[in-house]
Amino acid sequence: MPSEPVLQTDKIIKYFHEPVKFKVLDGISIAINRGEFVSLVGKSGSGKSTLLYVLSTMDTDYEGRLKIDGETITGQKQNSLATIRNEKIGFVFQFHYLLPEFTCLKNVMIPALRLGKYSYREIEEKAYHKLEILGMKEQALKLSSKLSGGQQQRVAIARALINDPLIIMGDEPTGNLDSKNTDIVFDIFRQLSQEEKQTILVVTHDNDFAQKSDRIIEMKDGGINMRL
Amino acid sequence: MKRNNYNINSYISTTYVISQRRLTLIASLGVTIGIAIYIFMISLSSGVDRFSTASIFKNTSHIKIYKNEKISAPLIDNDGKNIGVIINPRIVPESDRIVNPLQLIDLLNRQTSVQSVSPQVSANVFYAAGKSQISGHIVSINEEADRMFNIGSTIVEGSMEDMHNTANGIIPGVGVAEKLNARLGDNISITSSRNVTKILKVVGLFSTKNQGTDDTKSYVNMPVAQQLLAEGPDYVSVINVNITDYDKAVSVARHFSFLTGYDAEDWITANESTVASEDMRALLFSAISFSILLVAGFGIYNILNMTIKQKIDEIAILKAMGFQGKDVIRIFVQQGLIIGLIGMLLGVILSSILIFLVSKVYIGGDIGFFPVVFEFSIFAEGLLFGLIITICAGYIPARKAANVDPVAILRK
Ligand SMILES: Nc1ncnc2c1ncn2[C@@H]1O[C@H](COP(=O)(O)OP(=O)(O)O)[C@@H](O)[C@H]1O
Ligand SMILES: [Mg+2]
Numbered sequence: 001m002p003s004e005p006v007l008q009t010d011k012i013i014k015y016f017h018e019p020v021k022f023k024v025l026d027g028i029s030i031a032i033n034r035g036e037f038v039s040l041v042g043k044s045g046s047g048k049s050t051l052l053y054v055l056s057t058m059d060t061d062y063e064g065r066l067k068i069d070g071e072t073i074t075g076q077k078q079n080s081l082a083t084i085r086n087e088k089i090g091f092v093f094q095f096h097y098l099l100p101e102f103t104c105l106k107n108v109m110i111p112a113l114r115l116g117k118y119s120y121r122e123i124e125e126k127a128y129h130k131l132e133i134l135g136m137k138e139q140a141l142k143l144s145s146k147l148s149g150g151q152q153q154r155v156a157i158a159r160a161l162i163n164d165p166l167i168i169m170g171d172e173p174t175g176n177l178d179s180k181n182t183d184i185v186f187d188i189f190r191q192l193s194q195e196e197k198q199t200i201l202v203v204t205h206d207n208d209f210a211q212k213s214d215r216i217i218e219m220k221d222g223g224i225n226m227r228l
Numbered sequence: 229m230k231r232n233n234y235n236i237n238s239y240i241s242t243t244y245v246i247s248q249r250r251l252t253l254i255a256s257l258g259v260t261i262g263i264a265i266y267i268f269m270i271s272l273s274s275g276v277d278r279f280s281t282a283s284i285f286k287n288t289s290h291i292k293i294y295k296n297e298k299i300s301a302p303l304i305d306n307d308g309k310n311i312g313v314i315i316n317p318r319i320v321p322e323s324d325r326i327v328n329p330l331q332l333i334d335l336l337n338r339q340t341s342v343q344s345v346s347p348q349v350s351a352n353v354f355y356a357a358g359k360s361q362i363s364g365h366i367v368s369i370n371e372e373a374d375r376m377f378n379i380g381s382t383i384v385e386g387s388m389e390d391m392h393n394t395a396n397g398i399i400p401g402v403g404v405a406e407k408l409n410a411r412l413g414d415n416i417s418i419t420s421s422r423n424v425t426k427i428l429k430v431v432g433l434f435s436t437k438n439q440g441t442d443d444t445k446s447y448v449n450m451p452v453a454q455q456l457l458a459e460g461p462d463y464v465s466v467i468n469v470n471i472t473d474y475d476k477a478v479s480v481a482r483h484f485s486f487l488t489g490y491d492a493e494d495w496i497t498a499n500e501s502t503v504a505s506e507d508m509r510a511l512l513f514s515a516i517s518f519s520i521l522l523v524a525g526f527g528i529y530n531i532l533n534m535t536i537k538q539k540i541d542e543i544a545i546l547k548a549m550g551f552q553g554k555d556v557i558r559i560f561v562q563q564g565l566i567i568g569l570i571g572m573l574l575g576v577i578l579s580s581i582l583i584f585l586v587s588k589v590y591i592g593g594d595i596g597f598f599p600v601v602f603e604f605s606i607f608a609e610g611l612l613f614g615l616i617i618t619i620c621a622g623y624i625p626a627r628k629a630a631n632v633d634p635v636a637i638l639r640k
Contacts, residue, residue, distance in 0.1 A: 049639055058548060059635045079552050086550020093638060097545040099240075101247040106239075111549045113236035120234045159549075171639075 004070050005031035006166055006199045012054060012064035024050050025062065026222040034166075035197040037189060039210035042219035048203045051219065052171055055201070056089060057081045069166055086115050090160030092173035096152040100145035104136060104155045107144050112162045123162075130158040134188065150181040157185065161192070168192065170202040174209065186212060237555050240546075241562040244535060251534070252567055255527040259571025259614065260578060262524030266517040267579035267610040271600050272586065273513040277506050279599035284502065286377055286436065288495050289346070289468030291481045293336070295326050296491045329464040332488055339487075341471045341480050346372035347464040349453035355400075355446075356417040357408045364404060364444035366418065368453040376470055379434065379447065386412050386432025395449060398428035402435045403443030418446075420456040428452065437594035518613070524571065525617035528564045532625040536560065543629050544637035553630035560629055564622025572614045576607060 007030075014025040024047050032038055040048050053059040055066065057073055060081070066073040069088060073081070090111075098107045108127040112118065118126070131137045134154040139147060144155060153176065160168055168189070174182040186209055192198045193214070202213070210216050218225040245252050326332060329347055336345045349368040354361040367373075369391065374380050380388050384402065391397045398416065400408070410416050410430050419425045428448065435442055448456075454463050471480050477494035485492040496503050536543065543556060580602075589598040 053635045053639065056548070058638075079554075082547065082550045082552045084550075085548065091548055097541055097638070099542050099545075101243050110236060110240075110546075113234055113239070114550055114555070116234075 003034060005067075006034045006036075006069055007032040007055060007201070008067040009055070010065040010067075012051070012062050012066065014050060014054060014059075014062040024222050025054065027064070028222075028224060030217060030224065032199055032201060034199055035193050037193040037200040037214040038202070039213040039216045040201060040203045040219065041205070041207075041210050041216055042225070044205075046219040047222045048219050049171055052169055052201070052203055056091065056169055057085055086111060087163060088166040090163065090165035090168040092153075092157050092160050092168070092170040094172040094175040096144075096149075096156040098144035098152055098156055098159070100143065102144060103141050104131065104144050104147070104158075105140040107155060108159045108162050111159060115163055117163075127158070127162060130161050131155070133161075134158050135184070150177055153177055153181070154184070157188065164196070165198065167199045167201060170200075170204075172203055172205065174204065174206060182206065182209065189213075237558040238562060241559045241566065244539075244559075244563050245566045248531070248535065251531050252570070255531045255567045256571040256574065258524040258527030259568055259618070260574040262521040263572050263575025263610055263614045264578035264582065265520045266613065267575070267607055268582045268586075269513045269517040270606050270610065271579070271583050271602065273510050274603065274606065275598070275600035277510060278601060279595065280502060280506060283438075283594065284495060284499050285474075287441070288498055289376055290471045290474045290477045290495050291469040291484060292493045292495075292498065293326075293332070293467040293469060293484060293488060293490050294465065294493070326464050326467065326490060329462060329467065332490075333467060335488065336467065336469055336484070339484075341473075341476070343470045343472050344372055344376055345470075346370065346376050346468045347450075348373060348466045348468055349450060349457065349459075349463065350465055351420050351453060351456050353418045353420050353446075353456065355404060355408055356419065361419075362404070362407055364446065366398075366446045366448045366453055366456065368450040369399070369447040370450055373468070376468060382434040382436050383432050384435045386430070388432070390431040391447070391449065394429060394431050396426070396428050396452060397431035398446050398448050398452075399432040399434055400430065400446040401442035401444065402433050403439060404446055405430065405433050407443070418456070420458075422456070422458045424456050424458055426452060426456060521610075521613055521617055524614075525621040528567055528618055528621035529625060531567065532560055532564055532622055535563065536625050536629045540629075540632060540637055543632050544634040547632065547634040548638060556630040556632075557623070557626040560626035561619065561622040564618055564626070568614060568618030568622075572611055572618075575614070576611070579607075579610070 009028055009030050012025050012028040013023065016022055016024050028051060040052065042048050050059070054062050057066075057068070057076075058081075060074075060078075064074070068084065071084075073084065076084075098104075099110070102110070105124070105127055108130055109123050112123040112126065113120070128137060128140060131140050134157055136151060136154050136158060139151060139155075144152060147155065153173065157173070174185050177185065189200045189202065190212075193200050200213075202209075204210050333345050333347060336342055347368075347370075350365060352363065352365045354363055369379060371392075374388060383399065386399065391399055398418075400410065400416070405411070408416055412430055412433070414430050415427050416430060417425060417427050434447070451461065454461060457463065469484070471477065474495065478496055481492040481494035481497075546556065583600050583602050586598050586600045587602070590596070591598055
């Protein structure tokens with residue numbers, strides 16, 4: 001039995017109405033399989049972020065259809081979308097968005113505590129493990145605001161991994177990192193897709209990074225550039 | 229499906245409270261002052277109310293049954309149409325008496341709402357002091373009246389016992405005795421409006437600490453009062469009735485009036501202006517203290533609004549990670565509740581101290597110590613209002629936070 005794509009879209013169209021009405025996504029149909037490591041590239045303003053937010057279930061103002069893990073997402077209520085995000089999707093942004101008043105450990109634990117699938121002890125253990133993968137175990141009990149930018153981004157990635165999500169999405173997650181940290185992050189994504197069969201979808205401007213991934217999707221003027 | 233009872237929303241709001249210690253404390257103190265003033269003012273107001281009601285009941289029964297003077301009516305019904313009837317209205321003589329008072333007392337005693345019944349005869353008199361005369365009034369006394377108005381507690385010399393054992397005894401107010409230069413055992417002479425004079429023996433003195441009463445009033449036995457009015461032993465001017473729930477006096481009085489055919493005046497109607505000013509004061513106090521409580525609510529509203537503005541990115545990321553609108557509402561309402569509860573706890577302590585201090589203030593006269601009440605229901609009411617205001621002050625900004633669109637924030 002051929003496995004169904006983890007992420008699938010059917011002719012997604014989105015308009016922005018401000019300042020003038022314009023079509024930012026023009027009929028996007030893509031399918032991404034389980035364990036694939038995909039880079040989303042394209043010129044600035046081509047609609048990469050906009051597409052990513054639609055795929056993330058956070059933006060519901062579009063036409064067309066979105067399916068995640070075989071389930072139709074389009075048309076679902078806010079609360080069930082929140083639950084799907086909590087369980088199945090991990091996010092990394094260009095900025096870390098850690099809660100500054102909490103320790104790194106607690107920051108990583110928060111999505112799992114929200115999900116409530118494991119006991120507090122188990123969650124704590126898992127959080128330590130994720131931090132260890134990212135080489136941040138020593139900093140676990142420090143306040144997140146006391147770390148360097150590269151360290152904060154690694155904690156943010158650990159947080160995205162805590163619920164073992166089906167899909168990890170990133171909007172230029174290495175945009176603020178030096179090449180050494182960028183390599184660390186790439187290796188982790190590579191490992192997650194190969195060993196854990198987690199799906200990675202990352203918007204990037206870094207050509208090397210994109211070339212090393214399994215597949216590149218290039219966007220142009222709100223559509224997919226079929227050149228590749 | 230939840231495997232742990234760990235409440236992440238509580239953890240987040242507690243962390244916010246702790247990391248904003250100073251602001252939390254300031255907002256809490258606002259609530260403290262609001263709650264303390266509310267409880268304190270209402271306790272004062274109820275204390276003063278209760279005192280003034282109690283002093284009404286020193287002289288007034290809950291319901292007074294009497295026969296009103298009747299004005300003679302025209303013999304022909306004047307419907308104001310054709311015939312002009314010349315009438316000359318007068319007070320009908322002998323109409324101000326209750327016929328067969330014993331039967332009436334018996335009837336009243338059988339009512340379930342009745343606590344005690346006491347017939348009373350009162351008369352205006354002149355006390356003879358040398359060549360001059362002092363005007364005043366006498367009121368008949370018996371065991372029920374003693375109990376109803378707690379007269380025994382005002383006796384400062386002599387005793388009620390002596391009064392019961394001395395047919396021509398009199399207990400004048402201390403002011404009356406002083407003006408007459410009368411001591412215990414002395415005889416004093418009083419004359420009524422019916423021109424009956426009696427020599428009575430002082431068997432006691434009373435003091436209510438209310439000068440107007442102490443300078444004019446005396447208690448005598450019922451037969452003496454009847455004789456002074458040149459009336460027989462079945463004469464009664466008023467029947468005083470105390471009922472089990474004096475707040476229901478108005479409706480019970482209406483019922484008694486219907487039942488007996490006589491006028492029945494409740495204490496609320498009899499003391500209309502006093503009761504009205506009590507009500508007005510209570511309303512004023514409530515309005516002022518409630519406004520202060522509202523201001524405290526604004527303190528909470530403010531701090532939450534500020535927190536939410538500051539933490540808009542954090543709210544967005546929490547929503548991105550799967551927190552629902554209701555989780556966000558819980559986080560911030562709970563933050564408000566923590567602030568409010570700290571404030572309310574301190575407010576209860578502060579108001580208790582204030583009430584204690586005021587209750588030790590000596591006013592003097594017939595008031596004594598400041599009449600302030602220390603009552604659970606007032607505290608409960610203050611805390612209930614505090615809680616409602618806290619929840620509203622938390623909910624309004626929290627709902628705004630719950631509606632944050634994470635896309636708009638995170639893609640900046
Ligand atoms: N909230 C918005 N309202 C109107 N236009 C927007 C909004 N957000 C983005 N855009 C426009 O939509 C286009 C696509 O933006 P975006 O998805 O951020 O591109 P990319 O991430 O590929 O750089 C750009 O032209 C941008 O100016
Ligand atoms: Mg972008």
